[in-house]
Amino acid sequence: MRPATATPKKIAFRPNWWARAGWLLLAVYVVYAAGRLGFVPERFASGLEHGSRFLARMFPPNFSRWELIQSGILESLQIAVIATALGIALALPIGFLAARNLMPAFVTWPTRALIALCRSFHPIIVAILFVKAIGFGALAGVMALIVASIGFIAKLFAEAIEEISLKQVEAVRATGAGFFAVLIMGVVPQVLPRFIGFSTYQLDSNLRNSTMVGIVGGGGIGATLFTAYQRFDFDVVLAILIVIVALIMVAEIFSGWARKVFQ
Known part of the structure; x- marks a missing residue:
């Protein structure tokens, strides 16, 4: 009696390694560009604080002019x-x-x-x-x-x-x-x-x-x-x-x- 042969496993969606590499390079470049432009969490947090004070000074709107x-x-x-x-x-x-x-x-x-x-x-x-x-x-x-x-x-x-x-x-x-x-x-x-x-x-x-x-x-x-x-x-x-x-x-x-x- 012949031994049962294992059926090869089918992959529904084969990974596209070139596309994954491209996305990885894009993510690395985004991090690099953000660092070069000075986009750091501390500066972003301080910007939110200044923005909230700026918005507070805008209310209520003044239509006197x-x-x-x-x-x-x-x-x-x-x-x-x-x-x-x-x-x-x-x-x-x-x-x-x-x-x-x-x-x-x-x-x-x-x-x-x-x-x-x-x-x-x-x-x-x-x-x-x-x-x-x-x-x-x-x-x-x-x-x-x-x-x-x-x-x-x-x-x-x-x-x-x-x-x-x-x-x-x-x-x-x-x-x-x-x-x-x-x-x-x-x-x-x-x-x-x-x-x-x-x-x-x-x-x-x-x-x-x-x-x-x-x-x-x-x-x-x-x-x-x-x-x-x-x-x-x-x-x-x-x-x-x-x-x-x-x-x-x-x-x-x-x-x-x-x-x-x-x-």
Whole structure:
């Protein structure tokens, strides 16, 4: 009688030693980078203590300077709306020129380089450059947000055009329509819902960024916030932050309504 042979043990999930080694190296690097940046438990604990005292000085919020807060909010709204409108107007032709299914390569490459340049820097960096160039005020903030709007909308608009169905374009072109008629009748109807979504999101983003560019001299509520912080009026700082959060929530509701209505 032959002895029973032992069946080999099956492993459901074989260990991936390369992946484990990669995770181990990542953990080691995180510890090393935290040490190089001075992230130690003692400093973190002291930071929590200082943060608790800072938050205690912010309560209750002080709305006694409501006129100043209101003027800053209105200026931020104006900055965001103007920058979004001009950014969209400039991003539309740039997006068409960057679409590789509509334009030749010698047109799309320089256009995409321009879009990449607009996307390369944070709006705060661009705002600092404009503040140095044209001085403090809302104009510097508007110019910085226009650059940010072009970089965002033109890129997404070009990608949306590249995803359209060319059958509708060819059908319009077969009727003998010119180039601009093909764009209006064959391309725009296919990308209009997405373009509206991009535009409403950019308006929402510009409302948030108008606060940041104001801190570096671009006008708006950010300048009011920075002034209150420098004067150690932390209760006024909290009041401004509450108003900013309320403004962003209203903008989010408006964006959702606009997408439902126009899409």
